[in-house]
Amino acid sequence: xxxxxxxxxxxxxxxxxxxxxxxxxxxxxxxxxxxxxxxxxxxxxxxxxxxxxxxxxxxxxxxxxxxxxxxxxxxxxxxxxxxxxxxxxxxxxxxxxxxxxxxxxxxxxxxxxxxxxxxxxxxxxxxxxxxxxxxxxxxxxxxxxxxxxxxxxxxxxxxx
Amino acid sequence: xxxxxxxxxxxxxxxxxxxxxxxxxxxxxxxxxxxxxxxxxxxxxxxxxxxxxxxxxxxxxxxxxxxxxxxxxxxxxxxxxxxxxxxxxxxxxxxxxxxxxxxxxxxxxxxxxxxxxxxxxxxxxxxxxxxxxxxxxxxxxxxxxxxxxxxxxxxxxxxxxxxxxxxxxxxxxxxxxxxxxxxxxxxxxxxxxxxxxxxxxxxxxxxxxxxxxxxxxxxxxxxxxxxxxxxxxxxxxxxxxxxxxxxxxxxxxxxxxxxxxxxxxxxxxxxxxxxxx
Numbered sequence: 001x002x003x004x005x006x007x008x009x010x011x012x013x014x015x016x017x018x019x020x021x022x023x024x025x026x027x028x029x030x031x032x033x034x035x036x037x038x039x040x041x042x043x044x045x046x047x048x049x050x051x052x053x054x055x056x057x058x059x060x061x062x063x064x065x066x067x068x069x070x071x072x073x074x075x076x077x078x079x080x081x082x083x084x085x086x087x088x089x090x091x092x093x094x095x096x097x098x099x100x101x102x103x104x105x106x107x108x109x110x111x112x113x114x115x116x117x118x119x120x121x122x123x124x125x126x127x128x129x130x131x132x133x134x135x136x137x138x139x140x141x142x143x144x145x146x147x148x149x150x151x152x153x154x155x156x157x158x159x160x
Numbered sequence: 161x162x163x164x165x166x167x168x169x170x171x172x173x174x175x176x177x178x179x180x181x182x183x184x185x186x187x188x189x190x191x192x193x194x195x196x197x198x199x200x201x202x203x204x205x206x207x208x209x210x211x212x213x214x215x216x217x218x219x220x221x222x223x224x225x226x227x228x229x230x231x232x233x234x235x236x237x238x239x240x241x242x243x244x245x246x247x248x249x250x251x252x253x254x255x256x257x258x259x260x261x262x263x264x265x266x267x268x269x270x271x272x273x274x275x276x277x278x279x280x281x282x283x284x285x286x287x288x289x290x291x292x293x294x295x296x297x298x299x300x301x302x303x304x305x306x307x308x309x310x311x312x313x314x315x316x317x318x319x320x321x322x323x324x325x326x327x328x329x330x331x332x333x334x335x336x337x338x339x340x341x342x343x344x345x346x347x348x349x350x351x352x353x354x355x356x357x358x359x360x361x362x363x364x365x366x367x368x369x370x371x372x373x374x375x376x377x378x379x380x381x382x383x384x385x386x387x388x389x390x391x392x393x394x395x396x397x398x399x400x401x402x403x404x405x406x407x408x409x410x411x412x413x414x415x416x417x418x419x420x421x422x423x424x425x426x427x428x429x430x431x432x433x434x435x436x437x
Contacts, residue, residue, distance in 0.1 A: 003163070003164070003165045003166060005166045021164075022164045022165060022166035022207075022208050023164055023197060023208070025194065044195075044198060045195040045198075046191055046195065046258065046261065046262050047346070049259065049261055052261055055264070055265075058235070058264040059260055059261050059264060060261050060264050060265050061191070061261045061262065061265065063194075064189075064190050064191045064194045064195065064262075064265065065190055065194075065265065066166075066187060066190055066194065066208065066210065068166045068168075068208075068210070069168070069187070069190070069210045069212060071213075113260065113261070116260075130345075131345065132260065134259045134260075134345030134346050135258065135259020135260050135261045135262065135345075135346055136259075
């Protein structure tokens, strides 16, 4: 018999409930139960960062976080939840204008990590951008354009 | 895996009781455990016991010790003003664990309890002469970090016991941590090394090497040499590096070879000493 666990938490600003299997990850839950499919499973072991979401404001690998561990005070934010956020919009525009997107699989994770970077450091240098994105892998090998996009997004935000 | 149960105990005694049962696995950050579960390394797992509700998240001074809760994430450790002030080797080691996403979830207790010979915070804790604070159903006990590990993935932790935290002698140290991996960020160590230096009337050196034997090793030969030397010059550094190479008893595996690791133990010690003087 399956042992379902009932969890309550905040997802993109809305308090939600779900019934999950003990071994289900946050990634599986947000994709299957809530149909939020921006976060992706690349490696499933915390190497690639395609599954990055914000948990209580900090980027984590949602593929390694048990959904059953979430509590009522936990806040999960995915790209979908930042649709109207000016910083995320600046990041997305910059990714497009810099041609930083090839296949696109890594991009939701890249933008989430970039979002957190720009929140905590509005003017990151090249090294800080690389450092921040070191947990996000792009296999189309587009890092230079991704770094340029983050730089550009930071300029857009500061000049606003 | 289909009949696994889930528990989130609210207090320590409940947690220890659950963990005393067969195949009940403790989960904290989950960054290692979830990967192992998925890879089928726990075919008999009966339950996951989420210990993140336990009061293991504080960092505080107590007498002549700094207590670091086992549930502190790498990011918590890195951001702690006390850890920064007293234990730079630990800050540097924690900063090299995984990438940001991992450091925001992985806990210090998990890194130690997993007992990987390559765990990056372990040599740092060795160099700082940490004690592991263990709590179980029958009470508490303390184990010196260099007596905690019994082999790769193995420790003195018994079923029904948990690491509550770590007690580090509260003294100012200078410290370095160096590791070699496949790339500069987000890599599992081929070999790593921590160096902490403090002064208790005399300059003391504490050196530990990881991923170079079944458990992390202190390099006492080099420590004594450096303490007796007084002034640290090029020749002493070379000699200390030889001790580090001798201390290392590595194997060849997927990440690196025996001979490379052995040689690099010396190189890392040289880098650490040069960085610190």
